[in-house]
Amino acid sequence: MRRVVITGLGAITPIGNNVKVYWQNLLKGISGAEKITRFDPSKFKTQFACEVKNYDPLVYFDKKEARKLDRFSQYGLIAAEEAIKDAKLEFSKLDTNRIGVIFSSGIGGFETFEDEIVQYTQNNFRPRFNPFFITKIIPNGLSGAIAIKNGLRGINYTPVTACASSTQSIIHAFNYIKLGKVDIVITGGSEAPITEASIGGFTAMKAMSTNNENYSIASKPFDKNRDGFVIGEGSGALVIESLDSAIRRNATIYAEITGGGESSDAYHITGTHPEGLGAYLAMEGALKEANILPEKIDYINAHATSTGIGDLSEIKAIEKLFEHNPEKPQINATKSMTGHLLGATGAIEAIATTLSVKTNMIPPTINTIDIDENISKDFNLSLHKKSIKQIEYALSNSFGFGGHCATIVFKKYNN
CATH class of the missing domain: 3.40.47.10 (Thiolase/Chalcone synthase)
Known part of the structure; x- marks a missing residue:
């Protein structure tokens, strides 16, 4: 059984659009909760969320590419790219048949699905769907996009287990490397669930906090006055690989998964x-x-x-x-x-x-x-x-x- 190590990190989160800022703000104890800006939340019981801040897709993608990608895929590609750069992976010098992608999303392209159905009803139920509708909503579209962008031909799939999804992705990547089936895996998860249907659905379940007056302190784990979770969005990506591979590449090693x-x-x-x-x-x-x-x-x-x-x-x-x-x-x-x-x-x-x-x-x-x-x-x-x-x-x-x-x-x- 091979040892498995972490050599690259990437993130876009409600408290930082890269790993460095995310980590700094975690240590400072910064809250990412704010009133929802994506749509008018006034009709909902919950009117706040942890959105990614100052996000413009055209900073990361050209206009044509951005139109083909749901927000969850955009976030995932951004995080994966940061992790790949952090790990200093040079795919031209590696066997890409032994590099995989295992990347999760709990609900995939929820925003695209919602927008397309709204357009369908507003067009008197005429089928004028976006040709990228299906590829934008499927949760595995992101893992495929990461592989296609980088020419990675190893194992590629998307565990979908709600809020355990990306942890299971990392565990599965760890197992594939440990067993010698691949050498390197780009793994993690991405989510963009701050939409009207999502907020409406979770509030109907009474799962989310409704502390609209004090939203910055609404997420209070272990507190006797907690009243539900605060929804967030973003992505995290890790490059994990066999210790032998990391040593051959002279890679920086953050930690080991055991x-x-x-x-x-x-x-x-x-x-x-x-x-x-x-x-x-x-x-x-x-x-x-x-x-x-x-x-x-x-x-x-x-x-x-x-x-x-x-x-x-x-x-x-x-x-x-x-x-x-x-x-x-x-x-x-x-x-x-x-x-x-x-x-x-x-x-x-x-x-x-x-x-x-x-x-x-x-x-x-x-x-x-x-x-x-x-x-x-x-x-x-x-x-x-x-x-x-x-x-x-x-x-x-x-x-x-x-x-x-x-x-x-x-x-x-x-x-």
Whole structure:
């Protein structure tokens, strides 16, 4: 089994349109929540979101190309390009038959789908659809676009498991490399769900915060007054490869991936298991594959969406996993700043976790003032300011509608 390392990072997020700014703002505790600008939100119960700021597609794409791409694909291509440049990949010098793309989206081209259906109804139901309609909406269109742009002929597909999607993409990429089926994979996830239908649908489920008066502090994981998640958009991309490949290329190595766990709550289509059964199994499986005991974990980037049941079930799972460890790992919730990017959330959190392992700095959990009384005081939730801590191993958790659970183990790279 080959060792697998991370050599490139790329991101476009609600708090930074590249990895450097994203990381700086995470450490500063900047909130990405603002009133929705994409459309008039006044008729909705939730009127705010974590949008990507100052985005002009024509900065990144020519007009013709931009018209062929839904916003989620644009974000993904931007993040992937940054990660490829960061990894200093020169495809002309590599065997592109052994370079793959595994890239996720939870809902794909939702904006395109909505716009086309609206146009269809306004045209008295005459079929005047955009010829790129189908290719813009399919979730796997992005992974295909990344491969086509760079001539990559290895494994190429798109796991779609709601909010666990991009974490599972990274785990699958890790597995393909570990087993020797490919050498390098461009992996991650992208999402652009801030549309009228999406906001309407999630508010109808009563899943999102409606704290319109104080939206900058609405995402408050673990707080007893939390009232739902704040939706976000953007993309995260990672270049991961075999250690042998990275050494041959003299690549900079951010961290090592040593384990991935996947499971199912098998409980409810939207609600997490109240005791965190699937979350526990995913973390336990990741640790087993990494061949380490729970006490080795120094830090957990929690899924922690700021929902009532979800936050508590994850904490219960962590409590069970670390019940014999008096030194509990430090926990943070970066969604307090970025909001919840659905299928892209695992990727941007994997980047944050990777950089924490690399730098020994843990971003804060912001907005949390009154910790839920059901959460033990034994847990260090990294409130309000960044922490400095020596990190050897870290976990990143993602859980999605349908009961999908996924966990990755990151390790500080040592020769």
